[in-house]
Amino acid sequence: MLKFSDETEVKKLAELHGHEAEALADMLSAKYQIPYIDLSKFPINTDALRLISETDARKSSLAAFKLSGRNLFLVTISPEKQETKNALAELREKNYNLNLYLGSQASLDRAWSRYKEISRSTRTEAGVIDISNEAIAEFTKKINDLASLNQLFSAEGVTALAAGGISNLLEVLLAGGIVTKASDIHIEPQAERVRVRFRLDGVLHDVTFLEHKLYNQILSRVKLLSGLKLNIKKSAQDGRLSIRLNETDIEIRTSILPGAYGESIVLRLLNPEAIAVTFETLGIEPQLFEIVKKEITKPNGAVFLTGPTGSGKTTTLYAFLRYVSNSENKIITIEDPIEYHLQGINQTQVNPDKNYTFLTGLRSALRQDPDIIMVGEIRDKETAKIAINASLTGHLVFSTLHTNNAAGTVPRLIDLDVNPKIIDSALNLAMAQRLVRNLCPVCKEKRTPTSEEKKLLDAVLESIKVKRPTLVLPSTDQVLQPKVGGCDECNHTGYRGRQGLFEAIMIDNAVAALLVENPSEREIKIAARPQGILDMRQDGVLKVLKGETDLGELSRVVDIHEEIL
Numbered sequence: 001m002l003k004f005s006d007e008t009e010v011k012k013l014a015e016l017h018g019h020e021a022e023a024l025a026d027m028l029s030a031k032y033q034i035p036y037i038d039l040s041k042f043p044i045n046t047d048a049l050r051l052i053s054e055t056d057a058r059k060s061s062l063a064a065f066k067l068s069g070r071n072l073f074l075v076t077i078s079p080e081k082q083e084t085k086n087a088l089a090e091l092r093e094k095n096y097n098l099n100l101y102l103g104s105q106a107s108l109d110r111a112w113s114r115y116k117e118i119s120r121s122t123r124t125e126a127g128v129i130d131i132s133n134e135a136i137a138e139f140t141k142k143i144n145d146l147a148s149l150n151q152l153f154s155a156e157g158v159t160a161l162a163a164g165g166i167s168n169l170l171e172v173l174l175a176g177g178i179v180t181k182a183s184d185i186h187i188e189p190q191a192e193r194v195r196v197r198f199r200l201d202g203v204l205h206d207v208t209f210l211e212h213k214l215y216n217q218i219l220s221r222v223k224l225l226s227g228l229k230l231n232i233k234k235s236a237q238d239g240r241l242s243i244r245l246n247e248t249d250i251e252i253r254t255s256i257l258p259g260a261y262g263e264s265i266v267l268r269l270l271n272p273e274a275i276a277v278t279f280e281t282l283g284i285e286p287q288l289f290e291i292v293k294k295e296i297t298k299p300n301g302a303v304f305l306t307g308p309t310g311s312g313k314t315t316t317l318y319a320f321l322r323y324v325s326n327s328e329n330k331i332i333t334i335e336d337p338i339e340y341h342l343q344g345i346n347q348t349q350v351n352p353d354k355n356y357t358f359l360t361g362l363r364s365a366l367r368q369d370p371d372i373i374m375v376g377e378i379r380d381k382e383t384a385k386i387a388i389n390a391s392l393t394g395h396l397v398f399s400t401l402h403t404n405n406a407a408g409t410v411p412r413l414i415d416l417d418v419n420p421k422i423i424d425s426a427l428n429l430a431m432a433q434r435l436v437r438n439l440c441p442v443c444k445e446k447r448t449p450t451s452e453e454k455k456l457l458d459a460v461l462e463s464i465k466v467k468r469p470t471l472v473l474p475s476t477d478q479v480l481q482p483k484v485g486g487c488d489e490c491n492h493t494g495y496r497g498r499q500g501l502f503e504a505i506m507i508d509n510a511v512a513a514l515l516v517e518n519p520s521e522r523e524i525k526i527a528a529r530p531q532g533i534l535d536m537r538q539d540g541v542l543k544v545l546k547g548e549t550d551l552g553e554l555s556r557v558v559d560i561h562e563e564i565l
Contacts, residue, residue: 025077025104032079034100039065039075039107043220043230044114046167048072051096052087054115060087063111072096075103075111116165143179146205146491152176153196153208166217174243176207177269178250180491183310184269189215189262200491201437201498202310215262222265226254234258240337251337272340277315279323283499285539287468287532291504292429296320296398299371301428302391304378306403306412312435312500313400314339317374320398321345329371334361336376350376359383366390375399384416391426405536406432406505407524414518424512431504434536434557436549438497440490443483444547449476453551456560460541463564467532474545481550499548501536501558537562 022038029036048067049057057063060083066073072091076084079102091098143149151157153176161169173196177185182198187210189195194215197204210218223230226239236257243250253268284292296303303320305313318340325331325344336350336358346368348361356364358375359382365373366386377400378384391397403412409430414420449457457476464471482494490496505511510527519527525535534542540554554560 021104021106025102025107029102032102034079034102037075037101037103037107039103039110042066043224044111045224046114046165049111049114051091054112056087057112057115060084061108062087063108065111070095070097071099073099073101075101075107077103077105077108143176146180146200146493149176149180149198149207155209158208158210158214162214166214166221169214170218170221174252174267174269177267178243178271181271182269185265185267187215187218187265187267189259189264191261194262200493201495202435203437203493205493212262219256219263219265222254222267223256228254228256233263251339253337270337270339276340277319279319282316282319282502284502285534285542288502288504288534291506291533292431293323295429295506296324296396298396298428300391300394300396302388302397302399302426303429303431304409304427305398305400306406306409306430306432307400307434308402310435311433312498313433314376316431316433316500317398317400318342321372321374324372324396330369331372331374332365332368332370333374334358334365334376335374346370359386362386362390366395370395372396372398377401378416381417384413384418388413388418388422388426391428392422403432405521406430406503407521407528408432409505410507410511410515410519410524411521414515420515420518423515424507427507429504429506431502432536433503434501435498436501436540436543436553436557437495438499438548439480439482439550440486440494440496442489442496443487443494444480445483446478447481449479449551453479457541457545459564460538460560464534464538464542467529467534467538474542476545479544479551480547481552495553499543501540501543501554503535503539504533506531506533 026036042065044065045067048064051064051067051072052060052062060076061078061081062074062076062084064072064074074088078084079100088098088100142152158169161172173185176182177198180198180200182200183202184199186197186199186204187194188197189212194210194212195206196208196210198207199205220230223237223239225241228237228239236255238256239254241252241254243252250272251270253270255266255268257264257266279293295301305316307313321331321333321342325342327344331345333345333347334350335347338347338349341347348356348365350357350361358377358379362373362375362383363386373390373395375383375387375397378387387397387399401409401412403409407430409427410423413423413427454476461473461476464473484494486492486494505524505528508528508531510530511524514523514527536558537560540549540558540560543549544551544554551560
């Protein structure tokens with residue numbers, strides 16, 4: 001005997017009715033001379049959807065599903081309905097260019113179901129999220145430390161947040177990052193779940209774990225906001241979006257990288273408040289501070305900063321620009337992106353789609369008769385050569401390079417085909433930096449260093465004496481360390497805030513004599529030793545002995561066991 005599955009038959013019947021409804025809508029589109037659309041095959045843009053309230057949308061049998069500038073795309077099932085005509089007239093009065101489609105009831109229902117994803121905050125234009133001050137104030141009350149952040153994003157908390165729509169969950173993640181002063185948000189898919197971490201003071205901390213279903217929705221939302229392609233899943237993509245807070249735009253760099261279990265998302269929060277540091281408060285050692293001050297106020301030459309991503313190079317460059325900016329000089333920057341808007345400075349942003357790169361930007365900037373030029377990064381030979389030539393023709397040039405230390409700047413420039421014979425005339429100063437976490441001033445504790453640690457500290461202090469015989473050096477009998485578990489003031493991490501470690505090399509006669517021989521980093525370090533400038537390890541050890549940071553943190557960012565030259 002044949003047996004029929006009621007569930008299967010019901011499903012087949014529903015599919016048949018669905019096909020009939022779509023066929024009817026397609027047929028009616030010819031009658032009304034309106035193009036037909038099936039929204040099951042198209043994404044629904046909630047920013048378009050929110051232009052019509054859910055009540056009015058249902059009343060007028062209308063839904064907006066796409067917004068591109070002032071071009072608004074809508075679907076209806078009853079184009080002759082008076083409520084539909086009234087709603088369309090109101091949108092035209094608001095200067096929207098309407099593109100009307102005819103669809104089935106299923107298409108309308110699909111669009112209307114997305115109203116639950118429209119959160120309390122609003123988005124104004126592509127790539128910009130407005131998070132209300134009230135929302136931030138609410139998070140400030142809820143999030144006092146890392147523990148309260150973890151509690152907010154507990155399994156139950158994530159479920160509650162996701163109930164308000166995926167946009168709401170993403171906005172809470174971003175707001176949490178702002179409140180805790182995170183520099184990055186990492187969303188990393190794993191086999192069973194998706195890990196979310198915040199980078200606080202340069203160190204990653206677990207915040208929550210998400211189900212893959214929620215992660216997929218967040219990924220689509222991030223791609224949409226960042227202007228990335230939704231259908232590309234096997235290639236890396238980079239984009240950007242903004243958060244608008246207190247009338248200030250916080251730029252966010254988006255990086256998508258394919259992995260074994262899905263695409264990894266990194267959102268880098270470029271908060272203007274985090275980089276509004278003055279030249280005097282960078283933490284540069286006094287003697288080096290005077291050298292840098294002299295070099296960045298010269299009328300021409302180049303000052304290059306080096307260090308890995310996240311070492312604070314941009315913050316230092318902005319501090320330089322603030323210090324030298326005045327009404328008598330013209331400053332032009334070429335950045336990727338503009339992280340902070342500086343008053344009185346002409347800032348431009350790289351845009352590869354419009355062929356505005358560091359190279360083309362630098363060429364254009366030179367035609368503007370600037371006194372000072374800041375190039376965000378030197379990445380290629382042409383940009384390096386033009387920057388060096390600009391420094392030789394009456395311009396002061398600030399830029400960054402990727403090298404491990406200050407001594408590596410010269411070999412890197414030579415690798416970029418810069419003529420070694422002109423480097424000594426062009427390069428004022430090569431400076432390297434790293435960031436270390438400061439010990440919490442409230443709960444840091446004293447301890448006696450181990451015999452091995454004391455031996456290392458004494459050896460570094462001896463090397464400092466060689467460079468700076470008159471410098472009064474601290475004792476190595478005691479060091480400070482973070483308290484286990486920390487306190488409320490430091491989010492129970494033992495650290496609060498960060499400061500820079502710096503080193504620099506000037507191109508004096510001893511260093512210049514080596515340039516034509518294509519010198520190594522080691523040879524340059526030895527030649528520059530009489531300059532008396534401390535390297536990053538020496539600078540760090542002094543800060544350890546002053547109780548500002550600890551040995552564990554110092555060894556995290558520099559090689560403290562490197563050969564002492």
